[in-house]
Amino acid sequence: xxxxxxxxxxxxxxxxxxxxxxANLTVARLRSVFYSRLSFLPxxxxxxxxNCEPQYAKYLCTSAAMDRTVKTSTRVxxxxxxxxxxxxxxxxxxxxxxxxxxxxxxxxxxIELNAGKVAHASSEGYTHALHCRYRSKDDLxxxxxxxxxxxxxxxxxxxxxxxxxxxxxxxxxxxxxLQSGSYGAVRILTMKPKQELANSEIEGTIDALKEYTSKFxxxxxxxxxxxxxxxxxxxxxxxxxxxxxxxKELAELINSDGYKGLHSKVSSIMEKFNIVDYHTA
Numbered sequence: 001x002x003x004x005x006x007x008x009x010x011x012x013x014x015x016x017x018x019x020x021x022x023a024n025l026t027v028a029r030l031r032s033v034f035y036s037r038l039s040f041l042p043x044x045x046x047x048x049x050x051n052c053e054p055q056y057a058k059y060l061c062t063s064a065a066m067d068r069t070v071k072t073s074t075r076v077x078x079x080x081x082x083x084x085x086x087x088x089x090x091x092x093x094x095x096x097x098x099x100x101x102x103x104x105x106x107x108x109x110x111i112e113l114n115a116g117k118v119a120h121a122s123s124e125g126y127t128h129a130l131h132c133r134y135r136s137k138d139d140l141x142x143x144x145x146x147x148x149x150x151x152x153x154x155x156x157x158x159x160x161x162x163x164x165x166x167x168x169x170x171x172x173x174x175x176x177x178l179q180s181g182s183y184g185a186v187r188i189l190t191m192k193p194k195q196e197l198a199n200s201e202i203e204g205t206i207d208a209l210k211e212y213t214s215k216f217x218x219x220x221x222x223x224x225x226x227x228x229x230x231x232x233x234x235x236x237x238x239x240x241x242x243x244x245x246x247x248k249e250l251a252e253l254i255n256s257d258g259y260k261g262l263h264s265k266v267s268s269i270m271e272k273f274n275i276v277d278y279h280t281a
Contacts, residue, residue: 072174072175073172073173073174073175074172074173074175074177075170075171075172076111076133076134076135076170076171076172076173076177077133077134077135077136077137077139077140077168077169077170077171078131078132078133078168078169078170078171078223078225078239078241079130079131079132079133079134079140079143079166079167079168080129080130080131080132080166080167080168080188080190080239080241081129081130081164081165081166082124082126082128082129082164082165082166082188082190082274082276083097083126083127083128083129083130083157083161083163083164084124084125084126084127084128084161084162084163084164085097085127085128085160085161085162086160086161086162089160089161090160093156093159093160094117094127094128094160096156097128097156097157097160097161098115098116098117098128100152100155100156100157101113101115101128101130101152101156101157102114102115103152104132104143104148104149104152106148107143107146107148107149109134109135109139109140109142109143109146110132110133110134110139110143111133111134111135111177111178112131112132112133112177112178113130113131113132113133114130114131114183114186114280115128115129115130115131115280116128116129116186116278116279116280116281117278117279118276118277118278119185119247119277119278119279120275120276120277121274121275121276121277122273122274122275122276124274126163126274126276128278129186129188129276129278131186131188131241133177140168164232165190165232165233165234165236166229166232166233167190167227167229167232167233167236167239168227168228168229169223169224169225169226169227169228169238169239170225170228171223171224171225173221173223174214174221182220182243182245183220183221183243183244183245183280184244184245184246184247184279184280184281185243185244185245185246185247185249185250185277185278185279185280186241186242186243186244186277186278186280187240187241187242187244187250187254187275187276187277188239188240188241188275188276188277188278189239189240189241189266189273189274189275189276190233190236190238190239190272190273190274190276191206191236191237191238191239191240191266191270191272191273191274192235192236192237192238192270192271192272192273193237193238193269193270193271194269194270194271195271197269201269202238202269205262205265205266205269206224206238206240206266207224208262208265209224209240209259209262209263209266210222210223210224210240212258212259212262213242213253213259216249216252216253218244218245218249218252219242219243219244219249219253220243220244220245221242221243222240222241222242222243223240223241223242224238224239224240224241225238225239226238227239235272236272236274247277247279250277
């Protein structure tokens with residue numbers, strides 16, 4: 001082992017847990033130089049056929065490839081985590097936690113990831129949120145057991161978080177699957193329907209909200225589905241997620257009459273209904 005690396009590891013052992021979390025980001029960023037290309041594999045395969053450089057495919061590909069009127073979708077696995085930090089958690093440790101969560105994007109099985117501080121939340125009071133996207137349930141399992149992911153949990157989350165929930169669902173999302181850099185705000189809804197309702201009514205109502213949201217040209221992507229990981233979901237069974245360029249566009253959507261009506265209809269058939277809006281940068 002090089003002398004410099006031994007010295008660096010020795011120094012890290014003496015740093016406060018929040019600083020350790022931040023220091024790990026340097027390693028994550030170095031790793032991401034290599035892994036970032038891997039996370040582009042689906043887009044890269046399509047880009048090569050169009051003679052586009054993978055990193056710049058979404059900017060340089062032909063207009064025919066980017067025409068939103070020709071919609072194609074891809075099946076993905078969505079993963080969201082809502083976190084509630086301790087009331088007196090130092091700001092520095094909260095910032096280090098967000099940085100640690102964002103560094104998980106360097107893992108090869110992750111094709112999309114964002115994390116940030118909550119700007120608006122309903123009564124459950126979650127303070128931070130994470131959204132990840134994978135190609136398969138196997139990739140989600142690999143992510144959950146990855147040593148670096150577990151290290152981020154133990155060093156950045158456990159010391160300052162008092163509550164959390166997570167939901168996973170399958171979704172067919174419109175291309176491009178990779179949306180990084182195109183959005184700055186996210187809305188998440190977690191829902192538990194009333195027991196007496198038929199599945200068709202639940203699915204129809206949530207689909208209507210999803211379809212209405214997708215009609216707004218500024219909405220980068222919208223996803224919804226039924227949770228398949230009940231152990232960590234605190235009773236929530238459905239989730240909805242929408243990506244926006246900024247909170248300005250998010251406000252435009254939620255203040256529209258159509259959204260208000262659908263939102264009210266969705267919440268009226270739910271036993272539990274939770275809202276989280278957060279910034280991704």
